[in-house]
Amino acid sequence: MALKDQILNYLIVENKTISGQEMANYFHVSRGAIWKAIQALKEENYQIEGRSHEGYTLQPPQNSLSIPFLKNHLHKNYQIEIFNQIDSTSTYAKQLCEKTQDECIVCADVQTNGRGRTGKSFFCSPGNLYFSFTMKIENQERDLSLLTIRCGLATIHALQTILQKDCQLKWVNDIYYNGKKTGGILSEAIIDFESKAVQQVIIGIGINLYPCKFPDEIHDIATSLNVKQCDKNLLIASIVNEMRENNQSIDAIIQEYKQKCILMNQEISYLYNNQRHYGKVIDVNEKGNLVVIENQQEVILQSGEVTLGSQNYEKK
Ligand code: BTN
Numbered sequence: 001m002a003l004k005d006q007i008l009n010y011l012i013v014e015n016k017t018i019s020g021q022e023m024a025n026y027f028h029v030s031r032g033a034i035w036k037a038i039q040a041l042k043e044e045n046y047q048i049e050g051r052s053h054e055g056y057t058l059q060p061p062q063n064s065l066s067i068p069f070l071k072n073h074l075h076k077n078y079q080i081e082i083f084n085q086i087d088s089t090s091t092y093a094k095q096l097c098e099k100t101q102d103e104c105i106v107c108a109d110v111q112t113n114g115r116g117r118t119g120k121s122f123f124c125s126p127g128n129l130y131f132s133f134t135m136k137i138e139n140q141e142r143d144l145s146l147l148t149i150r151c152g153l154a155t156i157h158a159l160q161t162i163l164q165k166d167c168q169l170k171w172v173n174d175i176y177y178n179g180k181k182t183g184g185i186l187s188e189a190i191i192d193f194e195s196k197a198v199q200q201v202i203i204g205i206g207i208n209l210y211p212c213k214f215p216d217e218i219h220d221i222a223t224s225l226n227v228k229q230c231d232k233n234l235l236i237a238s239i240v241n242e243m244r245e246n247n248q249s250i251d252a253i254i255q256e257y258k259q260k261c262i263l264m265n266q267e268i269s270y271l272y273n274n275q276r277h278y279g280k281v282i283d284v285n286e287k288g289n290l291v292v293i294e295n296q297q298e299v300i301l302q303s304g305e306v307t308l309g310s311q312n313y314e315k316k
Pocket of ligand 1: 087088089090091111113114115116117118120122129130131132174183184185186203204205206207
């Protein structure tokens with residue numbers, strides 16, 4: 001590894017001001033070599049403050065994605081790729097994990113062909129959060145049950161802890177802020193053709209962090225978290241780490257999901273067998289399905305598009 005990259009990792013891990021002499025001793029090089037490596041890192045846009053008699057301090061990146069910073073926050077090793085621009089991080093992550101079989105994280109500052117659920121496109125604006133990560137599935141039952149719901153919760157936990165933004169979920173996994181959609185999650189699977197078992201899942205997450213100019217069709221229903229700055233590496237790592245560390249009971253997950261789900265006890269409309277239906281949400285069951293009452297009959301929704309509001313609201 002080049003000296004500059006070793007210094008970068010050292011500054012990240014130590015997370016404090018370190019003098020040129022201390023680094024020179026540690027790496028067995030001259031102070032001049034340290035100075036040169038620091039200049040090279042600054043040229044790569046790392047924010048390093050140098051104060052005479054004190055030393056060098058690395059500032060956490062604001063708004064920019066960085067493999068060393070991301071790695072430092074992650075609890076496990078991943079193959080990581082970062083792009084300024086890509087068609088879709090989920091499309092790329094799928095190709096990558098099919099090729100290498102490794103678990104990976106793919107991030108980008110913007111996507112030109114962001115994909116949403118049910119084949120829809122997903123609006124992207126430069127600088128917001130767009131990433132996908134893959135998870136190997138070892139135990140079909142244990143690993144897959146509630147995966148989508150857990151991912152929604154992991155995402156809103158990270159937004160709360162890191163950005164102090166109180167978000168909600170709209171079943172299954174739209175991220176809501178102040179009553180409007182601010183992000184979404186797309187879960188896809190790689191399935192073994194013969195055994196039909198899920199080998200890996202690809203989870204793609206997009207969040208509008210910064211003020212955006214939304215297209216007319218979504219202007220009234222979309223919003224952003226309106227943050228000023230954010231360490232996207234920390235957000236990504238926090239979500240991915242929580243997804244790996246699955247130690248909550250099913251009951252606890254469902255209870256929390258119900259508290260955060262804006263559809264609970266609300267009138268909704270949904271498509272079922274290509275027909276629009278209207279009902280009231282009464283529960284989320286232990287499989288993460290939505291339980292709806294329609295004409296005094298219980299209907300279990302496993303997937304699909306649900307709209308908040310009653311028949312009258314829909315017809316407005
Ligand atoms: C939805 O709201 O329908 C889901 C949107 C998921 C968008 C994310 S952004 C990162 C990843 N790459 C994609 O193409 N889609 C997901």
